[in-house]
Amino acid sequence: MTDVCIDASIAAKWILAEPDTAVALALRARLVREAARFVAPLHFSVEVTSAVYGRVRDGIVTLDSAQGAVSRLRAIPVRLTAPPQLGPRAIAIADGFRWKYAYDAFYLALAELLDCDLWTADARLHRDASARFPRLRLLSEFR
Numbered sequence: 001m002t003d004v005c006i007d008a009s010i011a012a013k014w015i016l017a018e019p020d021t022a023v024a025l026a027l028r029a030r031l032v033r034e035a036a037r038f039v040a041p042l043h044f045s046v047e048v049t050s051a052v053y054g055r056v057r058d059g060i061v062t063l064d065s066a067q068g069a070v071s072r073l074r075a076i077p078v079r080l081t082a083p084p085q086l087g088p089r090a091i092a093i094a095d096g097f098r099w100k101y102a103y104d105a106f107y108l109a110l111a112e113l114l115d116c117d118l119w120t121a122d123a124r125l126h127r128d129a130s131a132r133f134p135r136l137r138l139l140s141e142f143r
Contacts, residue, residue: 001035001036001037002034002035002036002037002116003036003037003039003114003116004031004036004037004038004039004116004117004118004119005038005039005040005107005110005111005114005116005117005118005119006038006039006040006078006118006119007040007044007047007104007107007118007119007120007121007122007125008044008047008048008050008051009051009120009121009122009125009139010024010027010119010120010121010139011040011044011048011073011076011078012048012051012052012069012121013025013121013139014028014076015048015052015069015070015072015073015076016052016055016061016065016069018055018060020121020139020140023139023140023142024121024139026142027119027139027142037077037079038076038077038078038079039078039079039080039081039110039114039116040078040079040080040081040107040110041080041081041082041086041090041106041107041109041110042080042081042082043103043106044078044080045073045080047103048070048073049070049073052066052069052070053066081110083110083113083114085109085113086106086109086110086113089105089109089112089113090102090105090106090108090109091105093105093108093109096132097128097129104122104125104129107120108129108133108136111133111135111136112133112135115135116135117135117136117137118133118135118136118137119137119139120136120137120138120139121138121139121140123138123140126138
């Protein structure tokens with residue numbers, strides 16, 4: 001079984017109907033067919049929930065829809081993990097990019113430590129980090 005790291009931007013598209021949801025679901029189906037095991041850092045569920053709530057705040061979805069989406073998150077088989085080197089490596093990555101927060105760096109660090117692909121729908125993250133992290137994959141490039 002191959003590990004594949006997914007970030008909150010991908011998971012949000014799996015549980016909400018929004019642009020690129022069909023592409024995100026096709027990616028998920030392909031990874032499941034390939035017997036991939038989804039992995040993410042410990043803050044994954046919190047970050048996905050925050051992203052979903054942001055859509056409520058922006059008037060994109062109703063509170064009821066958001067609560068349903070967050071309930072569906074539990075059905076996604078994601079192994080949450082924190083290897084001992086994760087925090088220090090995430091800080092080093094965030095500092096290297098001069099990021100204000102280390103949230104995205106945790107995904108990059110985890111993918112690096114597990115030597116696996118990281119899928120994101122976050123074009124800014126991909127633009128900033130793909131040159132240094134060649135296993136960072138952007139949803140819009142999925143075929």
